[in-house]
Amino acid sequence: MAVLAVAELKGDSLKKISKELVSAGRTLGTPVVALLVNGNDAQAKELLGAGADTVVKATLANYSPEGMANIVSAVAKEKGAKIVLAAHSVLGRDYAGRVAVQLGANVAADVVSIKGSLENVELRKPVYSGKAFANIRIKSPAVITVRPNSQEVKAHSGAEAIETSSAGEGNVTGKITSTDMSGGSKIQLTDASIIVSGGRGIKGPENWPLLQALCDVTGAALGASRAAVDAGWISHSAQVGQTGKTVSPNCYIACGISGAIQHLAGMGSSKYIVAINKDKDAPIFKVATYGIVDDLFKVVPAMTDEFKKVLG
Numbered sequence: 429m430a431v432l433a434v435a436e437l438k439g440d441s442l443k444k445i446s447k448e449l450v451s452a453g454r455t456l457g458t459p460v461v462a463l464l465v466n467g468n469d470a471q472a473k474e475l476l477g478a479g480a481d482t483v484v485k486a487t488l489a490n491y492s493p494e495g496m497a498n499i500v501s502a503v504a505k506e507k508g509a510k511i512v513l514a515a516h517s518v519l520g521r522d523y524a525g526r527v528a529v530q531l532g533a534n535v536a537a538d539v540v541s542i543k544g545s546l547e548n549v550e551l552r553k554p555v556y557s558g559k560a561f562a563n564i565r566i567k568s569p570a571v572i573t574v575r576p577n578s579q580e581v582k583a584h585s586g587a588e589a590i591e592t593s594s595a596g597e598g599n600v601t602g603k604i605t606s607t608d609m610s611g612g613s614k615i616q617l618t619d620a621s622i623i624v625s626g627g628r629g630i631k632g633p634e635n636w637p638l639l640q641a642l643c644d645v646t647g648a649a650l651g652a653s654r655a656a657v658d659a660g661w662i663s664h665s666a667q668v669g670q671t672g673k674t675v676s677p678n679c680y681i682a683c684g685i686s687g688a689i690q691h692l693a694g695m696g697s698s699k700y701i702v703a704i705n706k707d708k709d710a711p712i713f714k715v716a717t718y719g720i721v722d723d724l725f726k727v728v729p730a731m732t733d734e735f736k737k738v739l740g
């Protein structure tokens with residue numbers, strides 16, 4: 429029995445969630461096998477350092493959910509993995525369900541806590557748009573998608589085994605013919621460790637550069653409330669909330685957002701929430717770690733300048 433953690437890449441970098449999956453897998457049992465598709469040895473070593481006993485490298489020339497699922501299932505079978513951990517990301521959600529079907533496995537999505545053993549896994553996941561949590565116990569085999577930034581990465585040193593699998597995309601009936609990346613944030617919202625979000629309080633699309641400047645200096649992704657999206661100020665891909673994206677960054681900076689329950693549903697699990705709102709009674713202050721009651725047009729440029737000084 430083993431745990432298979434499926435790594436994700438962004439360009440040349442390993443996404444942090446990949447290491448979170450490996451470390452979380454180790455709490456269930458060993459060996460932990462990390463699957464690295466289209467990655468290199470440096471990335472494989474990062475996975476070993478986060479808790480993988482073995483890294484299996486595989487190649488997928490053209491991404492398709494079927495092709496990816498075929499590789500994951502083949503490696504899971506080869507390694508006797510009873511638990512497959514994948515990111516609850518756009519990619520993970522694209523293929524994880526197929527893997528569960530192929531392995532005849534139970535499935536749990538968007539979990540934020542993982543405990544137990546390889547036979548019985550105890551999970552916690554937000555339900556009803558984050559208003560409550562469900563504690564779930566499932567038996568293996570299971571495919572589990574894990575919310576990015578929800579797990580601790582623990583350093584590990586042990587045997588260093590990097591293997592190459594011959595598993596390929598197999599039989600693929602549907603292929604992606606094109607991808608439209610327009611309208612998105614420079615950094616993917618669901619992966620970002622800092623998000624600066626704007627709401628109706630920013631007054632109009634001409635003011636996004638103000639927030640983008642703060643994003644640029646802090647390395648944040650740009651998000652938005654539904655009010656800003658519905659007004660046509662930004663694309664829906666930036667929307668955070670019940671009918672948008674669910675995010676869990678280390679720091680969420682809400683600018684001119686009132687904090688409606690549907691917005692909180694998408695960002696309530698952020699580690700630190702900074703709210704900038706000129707209405708001291710805005711509901712966002714109930715969940716904020718730090719609240720600034722002031723005009724965002726004064727506060728955001730001042731913050732950007734300060735971050736520039738501190739971060740260079």
Ligand SMILES: Cc1cc2nc3c(=O)[nH]c(=O)nc-3n(C[C@H](O)[C@H](O)[C@H](O)COP(=O)(O)OP(=O)(O)OC[C@H]3O[C@@H](n4cnc5c(N)ncnc54)[C@H](O)[C@@H]3O)c2cc1C
Nearest residue numbers: 627628629653654655669670671672684685686691706724
């Ligand atoms: C089924 C359903 C699903 C929904 N899904 C979502 C969702 O996914 N995401 C989402 O966000 N919403 C969602 N909504 C909408 C939600 O209920 C709110 O209407 C929306 O979140 C409000 O957006 P807002 O906070 O930007 O605007 P408002 O509620 O209008 O708040 C604007 C805030 O800006 C502040 N402000 C104004 N000027 C300034 C200034 N100069 N400086 C500082 N502060 C200022 C105001 O004090 C106010 O608090 C959904 C609603 C429904 C019914």
